[in-house]
Amino acid sequence: GVYKNVLGFLGGISLEIMAARVGQLCPKALPSKLLYYFFMVYAAWKWPQPVGLTDINPNSCDLNLPVWGCGPTEMNDRRHVMPIITPSYPAQNATANVSKSTLKVMTEEFARARDICKAVDEGKAEWKELFEPLDVFSKYANFLQVHAVAPNKADYDMWKGYTEANLRVVVSYVEKWQDAYLDRAHPCQRNFKKPHSGDESAHEHFWYIGLKFDLEKMKADGKRAPNVAGPVKDFKNRLMNWPKKKEGMVLYVTSKKQKDLPAFVTNPEEEEEAMVEESMEQQLVTANMKTAEHEPENEANPSQR
Numbered sequence: 001g002v003y004k005n006v007l008g009f010l011g012g013i014s015l016e017i018m019a020a021r022v023g024q025l026c027p028k029a030l031p032s033k034l035l036y037y038f039f040m041v042y043a044a045w046k047w048p049q050p051v052g053l054t055d056i057n058p059n060s061c062d063l064n065l066p067v068w069g070c071g072p073t074e075m076n077d078r079r080h081v082m083p084i085i086t087p088s089y090p091a092q093n094a095t096a097n098v099s100k101s102t103l104k105v106m107t108e109e110f111a112r113a114r115d116i117c118k119a120v121d122e123g124k125a126e127w128k129e130l131f132e133p134l135d136v137f138s139k140y141a142n143f144l145q146v147h148a149v150a151p152n153k154a155d156y157d158m159w160k161g162y163t164e165a166n167l168r169v170v171v172s173y174v175e176k177w178q179d180a181y182l183d184r185a186h187p188c189q190r191n192f193k194k195p196h197s198g199d200e201s202a203h204e205h206f207w208y209i210g211l212k213f214d215l216e217k218m219k220a221d222g223k224r225a226p227n228v229a230g231p232v233k234d235f236k237n238r239l240m241n242w243p244k245k246k247e248g249m250v251l252y253v254t255s256k257k258q259k260d261l262p263a264f265v266t267n268p269e270e271e272e273e274a275m276v277e278e279s280m281e282q283q284l285v286t287a288n289m290k291t292a293e294h295e296p297e298n299e300a301n302p303s304q305r
Contacts, residue, residue: 140212147254
């Protein structure tokens, strides 16, 4: 629930730096305690105070490379909401993709994990509870569905990669849109390729972003419903104007209620079983047709000889 840098969550390097910092703070702690301290520290961390292992060196050997928080990029760097700084020169922020929304999601998950670790220590829970996946699709009532379509496999791979690399952009657009009344936008780490049968030419892929709105503020402003049409339009224009986009590459971004999500999202195993059964039935019908084509004609009736 907190991993995938491209979507605005943590990556491997940032997790390693966070873990090493807890090791610095608690050098004599047992492994189980370190795990508890990890979640305790970061559930209460005062972001955007940076996490780092060493002091930031603004220059080394007169290389004059860009360094986080120093020089001409300082003002922009200080806008980062969850800075985790690499220890070697030139120091960079390993979590520049994190947004206000994903930070809120991660902070809540750190707090939940802290409570589970504490319960395990008290004998009230088991470690397996810590590793249960976060079910985004049961947590939110509203979603943005990002649907990419391409005419062939090669274009699909390219279009899918570019779309996923830009998903955090739509989160940023919605966060800044006043009429959205957004509390958070939660990009789901799981994404889905629509089951593809051989007779279909188009390849389709889906991503989902869970939306939670600030309904109290919206009602206080006299609004009846949140409006995300503006940022969605800007996001679509950004991707559809990609210079490398080819003919047949299409993008749809629509609002979805939880109850309207497709079956291959909410019940992927059942949908896969149904697709396998349908494919087997089609193969059986095809085999029977081919067998019938190659069977010899019945011998003539002896009375007609």
